[in-house]
Amino acid sequence: MKNCEAVPKSKKLLRFTLDDGTENERTILSGVHAFYEPEELVGKTLLAIVNLPPRSMVGIDSCGMLLSAIHNVNGEEKLNLVMLDDAIPAGAKLY
Numbered sequence: 001m002k003n004c005e006a007v008p009k010s011k012k013l014l015r016f017t018l019d020d021g022t023e024n025e026r027t028i029l030s031g032v033h034a035f036y037e038p039e040e041l042v043g044k045t046l047l048a049i050v051n052l053p054p055r056s057m058v059g060i061d062s063c064g065m066l067l068s069a070i071h072n073v074n075g076e077e078k079l080n081l082v083m084l085d086d087a088i089p090a091g092a093k094l095y
Contacts, residue, residue, distance in 0.1 A: 001046060004038040010058055014038055016066065020050055021091010029062035035079040047082040047094070 002025065007013035012031040020026040028048060047067045054061040067082040 001041055001044050004041040006033060006038055007058055007060065013057065014041070015060065016041070016046075018046070018048065018064075019090040020048070020064075021089065026050065026063050027061065028064045028066055029057045029060060030066045030068075030081075032066070032068065032079060032081065036081070041081070044081075045084040045086050045088060045090075047084055 001016060002019055003017040005015050007015050007029065010033075012033050013029050014031075014033050014036065016028045016030060018026045018028060026048075048064045049067065050064040052064055054063045056062070069080050069082065071078055071080075
């Protein structure tokens, strides 16, 4: 993850700038701000689906989807983004 920032005019969305293993950066928006602050995620290796068509949210194209797991702890919903070991390079394919 190269950069992560809150999306203006949205309480839920974070804007992720990812190195996807190509020469281009990829922007993905995700509604995880209730669970993470942007600065917690910079430098992390996240799992993303990138073969989806772009989807416009608040006027920004999101070019993929980050994978996460949702679960309940004592009746409270928790969300965890799927983070990978830093030894896995950007653009690695999962099988």
